[in-house]
Amino acid sequence: MSGVQRREEILLAARAVFAERGYAASTDEVARAAGVSQPYVVRMFGTKRELFLEAYKVASAQIVAALAAVPAGPDAARRMGDAYIGLLEDRDLLRLVMHGFTAGADEQVGRVARHTLGEAFRLFLERSGADDQAARTFVAQGMLINVLLAVDALAHRGEDAGLDALVKCVQDDIDGRASA
Template identity: 55%
Template sequence: MSQPYVVRLFGSKHDLFAAALARICDAIVASFEQVAPGPDAARDLGDVYVRLLGDRDKLRVLMHGFVAGADPTFGLQARRTLVRAFEIFKELTGEDDEAARNFVASGMLINVLLAAEAPEHADEHGVGHLLVCAVGADAAAELITDAA
């Protein structure tokens, strides 16, 4: 895509990225909001999140937005998304702050591992073990197989 085309459609590359980040964050929140409340909500939220992680390009945009938090637009979007994920977890599961924090923190660890291409390098010292700890043995095996 040429720069003049980006400028014509979005005004700037910054605005293009802001639109992409907002779309991805909105999709994550909307997906979480579709989960039914109750005793299976924590598992179902985790399943939704694993499905969302299937698109590595979206994951990379999300991670870039989170680390580019010094930009007021990106930082605001990142914070809102993390807060909303925290709130949704509590609302749907009835769990406390610690459980919600663990859900969000685990999600961020998984994001970082996938952005760092951990499944593709699971044979490096400690990488495979950390991946198993983050997502569980079955999901790690699937990620590693998909990466091969």
Template identity: 70%
Template sequence: MVTSTEPAARMTGAQRRDQILAAARRVFAQGGVGASTDDVARAAGVSQPYVVRLFGTKRALLVETYRQACQEILAAMSAVPAGPQADKQMALAYTLLLDDRDLLRLVVLGFNGGVDPEVSALARTTLGETFRLFRERTGADPDAARTFVAQGMLINVLLGVDALEHTGEDPSLDALVQCVLAGTGEAA
């Protein structure tokens, strides 16, 4: 048996916090707001009292998890430079976010006005900023920016209800999926 003489590296407080937020993203995305701090703690491999000590309440953990997700989306949109290809680059940046289904499912929670007032405010801000960034980066008119945001929201909904995993069950839904996702590389 070989043993290491070096102690296992301990996580910093910031690393542990990030670990808990990553677990919270998965747990809230999959279980909704009914998920508990105990569920998050188990997913993160820490104790529930530790989660509460870091975040205070489940609500505070949810809000911080949601804030982080919104910041990630806006960072992806903000990274696109203004110019003639900005519309395609913003669509690509958004498409790359589609790989993280938990991110998208979590963000959809914010569009239910009854979840939490602060989460709803973050959702509104993210929608508005995405609209503004698209117009600013592309020079597009309000209708084109609205279409970009609306297309993104429809993609979120389709992915959130696992439409791709239920292909063949409803021809009308299949047609919608093909129509919406045709240019994203997501369509089957």
């Protein structure tokens, strides 16, 4: 396996481990998940912080790329929503992004998180031609979906009536997009 392939494999393992455990995860856990030694991970990425930051940058860039791939036009708002919903298949991607939003004390991670939110807003405005309110709603809906995934709301249906109702609203939005 080439060094580039091994690096990608480690970043995928880091995505899964950091998505599950957040920044509390260790480079040893990532190494085990990737099937390599911990010193190899450190040699390749440096510190745990640098590994987290790189995995976070890759995940954030994937979200921005999915939104940027939607061409401007009258159906851009729907298509951007569909593009974001398509990202839900990779639960680790969105959970890792959530951990980055809470790691704001780290200036570099915070910068990437702020840029990702800003780009989602800017791209929605640019592609859809909608107003600020619609773009804000788009970003807010995406964040709500992320939070519901992070707390594993679907697996805990029936525990809380309010949460069940909120999940249903989001599920109706997602199902409505899928059938449109």
